Amino acid sequence: MNNRKWVFGVGVAVILVALFSWNFVRGSRGTSQTGSNTGGQTVERTTQTNRDLSGDNDVLVVYFSRTSGVWDGPLEVGHTKVLADYITEATNADQYEIVPAVAYPDDYEATAEQARQEQADDARPAIANPLPDLSEYETIFIGAPVWWSEYPMIVRTFLDGEADQLANKTLVPFTTHLGSGLGASQRQLESQFPQATVLDGFSVRGEDGAVNGAESDVRAWLTRIGVNN
Numbered sequence: 001m002n003n004r005k006w007v008f009g010v011g012v013a014v015i016l017v018a019l020f021s022w023n024f025v026r027g028s029r030g031t032s033q034t035g036s037n038t039g040g041q042t043v044e045r046t047t048q049t050n051r052d053l054s055g056d057n058d059v060l061v062v063y064f065s066r067t068s069g070v071w072d073g074p075l076e077v078g079h080t081k082v083l084a085d086y087i088t089e090a091t092n093a094d095q096y097e098i099v100p101a102v103a104y105p106d107d108y109e110a111t112a113e114q115a116r117q118e119q120a121d122d123a124r125p126a127i128a129n130p131l132p133d134l135s136e137y138e139t140i141f142i143g144a145p146v147w148w149s150e151y152p153m154i155v156r157t158f159l160d161g162e163a164d165q166l167a168n169k170t171l172v173p174f175t176t177h178l179g180s181g182l183g184a185s186q187r188q189l190e191s192q193f194p195q196a197t198v199l200d201g202f203s204v205r206g207e208d209g210a211v212n213g214a215e216s217d218v219r220a221w222l223t224r225i226g227v228n229n
Contacts, residue, residue: 059093059227060134063143064155068106079176079206080143086218087141087174092229094137098144098158101126118153125154127161134165139227143174145206146183151175159192166193172227173201176211199225 065078081097088095102125104111118125134140144155151159159166171193173185181203189198202221204214222228 058137059091059139059141060096060132060137061088061091061093061141061143062096062098062158063141064098064145064152064158065143066104066111066145068104074106075208079208079211080145080174082211083174083176083202083204083214083218084141084143086215087143087222090219090222090228091139093141096132097129098154099128100154101128112147115147115152119148119150123153124157124160127154127157131158131161134162134169137169139170139172140166141172141174142185142189144176144185146175146177146180146185146203149180150184151188159188163192167195169193170197170199170227172199172225175201175203176206177203178206199227 061084063080063084065080065084067075067078084095087093104114117123142151142155142159144151171189173182173189175182175185177183182201186198186201189196200221202218204210204217219228
């Protein structure tokens with residue numbers, strides 16, 4: 001009997017962990033909030049961007065990506081960055097990486113819980129690097145993993161900080177996910193920037209095989225939406 005109780009207890013614990021992880025990637029909320037609370041954070045602006053390629057200055061790829069605190073363990077290159085690099089190369093764009101002022105935890109469950117709490121608090125986590133001047137760009141890709149069915153709240157920090165400059169741009173979401181696709185990311189952009197042109201986004205499952213094999217799909221998508229060299 002004691003052995004049965006022990007096995008039952010272990011089984012329950014495994015199920016709870018699995019449900020927690022699933023909820024993180026699928027999300028417990030299907031709609032987005034569009035609050036403008038910046039949490040008292042001051043965002044700096046600069047005319048310099050993190051330019052990984054010498055672009056034509058019409059296209060900027062903005063992304064938030066993680067190499068730790070992800071479900072399949074530490075990565076050499078974050079899955080969302082892989083997509084960002086595909087887009088950058090195909091469009092000859094410039095890049096800007098959203099870097100948190102305070103790093104997220106290395107542990108997956110701890111990252112999931114922090115992301116859930118930030119969403120519940122409608123938080124705007126601070127960005128370490130100065131925000132770019134977007135005046136030279138016509139088309140801006142905005143990419144991140146889907147956390148709890150939408151962009152991570154640190155992406156909201158970027159969107160709020162750049163709200164005036166994003167208002168009349170062409171915006172394009174792209175995401176990595178574990179079952180929720182684009183989540184609410186496209187609806188978020190359409191809701192927050194009604195005067196902008198929001199093109200159909202791209203999403204791929206956040207696994208090495210899917211991401212590393214997605215370059216041809218990314219190029220086909222870019223051709224379909226009319227943003228490529």
